[in-house]
Amino acid sequence: MKNYFKGMIAFCVSGMMALALTAPVFADQTDAKAYITKEFDMPVGTKIPDAGTTFTFDMSAVKKDGGNYAKTISQKSITFTDTDTKRIIDVNGAGNDHKIYRYLKSTPLLSTEEVNQFKADGPGVYEFTINETLGNEEPKETEDQTNHLKTTTKMTYSRAEYKAIVYVKKDNTNNNYISDIKVTKEKDDQGNTVTNGDAKKVNPSKPDDNIPGSGGLRFVNTYLKEIQDTSTENPDPVTPKADNPTDPNEARDKIFSVGKIITGDLADQNQKFAFTVKVTAPALANVSSKQYSAKIVTADGTQDGETLTFTDGVAQTVSLNHGEKLVFTDLYVGTAFEAQETDRDTFYTSTTYARLNGGIPAQKSKERELVTGNVSEGTDTVVVVNTRNSNSPTGIFVNNLPYILIVLGVLAGFVGYIAAKRKSEER
Template sequence: MKFDFTFTGVGFYPYSGNGVADQADGSVTVPDLASQEIKFTEQDMKAANDKDGMNTVTKQSTDVIGGVTFPKAGVYQYTVKEADDTNTFAPDPNKKEEVTYDGNTYTLRIWVTMDKDGNNTASGTVDKVEKVVVTDKNANKVDPTPVTPTPDTPVDPDHPVVPTPEPNKTFNFKNIYTVTASDKPFNGNDPKTAPFWISKEVKGQMADNTLDFDYTLDIAANELTAGKDYELNIKRTNDDVDKVKVTPGTPATFKLKHGEIAYFEKIPAGAMVNVKEADTADYDEANEATFNGETPTTGTLEAAGALGTKGDNSVAYTNTQNGGNITPTGILLNNFPYIALILAGFAGLAFYIVKKRHQDA
């Protein structure tokens, strides 16, 4: 993958007393800054830092102002943007890839001083770039270098203090690459081909297959998922499909009966999910969870993990009716043939007694 960044000259602002002129000097040409391209290779991804299901890769461009000649002392202003169409992906039925580009625009100000002999601009030469100051769209200062900001220092006695970037505000463009959390194409007729699914099975001689079991599902709001909503599909026993909106960071609730299944058609690899079933009286809970195709783990009410692309992502719940305090009442259907025979016996006896009485009369 590659990412391109462009620098557009805005204007030159000369020093004025102990400050900088408010108006640009149009007579001074702002030098062009070359566009920068940053590429990420497959090897970069393999060497990436894997944390919480996400790979983080950081790269820097070459020196943007290296070799650039600035004609006069003063402040040169540019805007910096990222192109938003530098990557395309071939269609793949097994996965969906996409890149979210950073829409931020930064203002770059380059503070330039003359040589130490104080030569004027006509005969002097530019000594150095004294400071580089970058601000975001809200005019907040950000750090243009990968080092910790240093205290404000004067450029020289006749020039103003250059503001120091505030800590934790960096001149970064953040790009998020996502791929569907699945190793196979989704088949709408089989929810178990979905990137993530949750199934329900109920067992036991006295189990109620019509009973609703309550669930809570949470998708962690990380850089892959924040600001997006995901649709949880619930396939009912009559093949109807209900839908529940899941907002990362906000737990969503739903219900499942025996034989029903909940699933996402689209959710990215790296998403962190947490599923929890509410305790139900007279039922023993168990689940088998698989994430990224790894060896399944067993639990009871709760399961959590990071979705991956190397195999199934699923949680299969099984609830077994344990008898509890249920006491059989009424007529059990299993005994009905014997009860019928007894009733038939009583009926025959009554008929015999009535008939004999008639004969005796």
């Protein structure tokens, strides 16, 4: 009897398990999602225009199961403003000229209405391509007549193309749902056909730092700015001050400059000090051996010597005396710079100052420190102050000797007078 009941129990359990395996699943199926991601890169220091920048994406005609499909997918758009979150990326860890601002945003590939339309039109395979709307890539020039600065901007659009395949199936309750959205990369950002199978596969999710390859349905755009000083007249004279070496109101500072101030009661303001200066265009500019103009401008606003030429990425030595500045007249925003005083005169104490992006002046070092950075859309200046003062007097200075002799003479005469008077009284 016991064996009989054991057999019945085993039979019932087996039957229940079989029913569980074959029973329909009544949970709602979640529609698969995909996102278009826009990556917007520019050299560090570059600002997005105040009005913002909008990118749009076009969808081709949709095919269902290889045939024509009457419905269309709307154009999508993504807008960036300067207040959006950005990251500073050191591309390949290659230095300041490879530092960029990177903006990332995503938008759904399909709107809620389009998802519902696919489901309403029944199971099948829907296919279409996605491209970015190309804008004007010609350099655009704007002139600031007040400050005599010309800005040239250049936008590079993505020529990438992606193919999306949307699968609509029926679930166990006979309702339609989007089971999957597969995306392949057909062309890269330069418009070249992608043939490698692994390179074609992308993950069309939102970007996520914790998921490698996420945000794969991505269009990459770059943005560059170049600033040129167009003034034809000398700047207003200035009085260099050791207590305000990076005066933000100085007319000579427009893009990037390197200056010298010599101060102290023993200082020789005609003495020249050597500086090593190097400028390197941002890697996004994709230039090599480009040349830049610079000039040495005195405190009274006149140019000292001929215009200098700097080659991209090549350090050059210049010599400056009191009140002079090396002033660059054309540079990309984001240009990496290096500046350092290289002369060592033990009679002088050196202090290096920097004011970057028109901000608050900062004392960089009490030495001849190497200052590095990136040219901004504000003014960037590096100034080294050399000070030579006399020590506290412990002896007689020659220039005071005549006065000392006069005082001593008066004292000697007075002492002589007293002595003579006493002798006459003793008699």
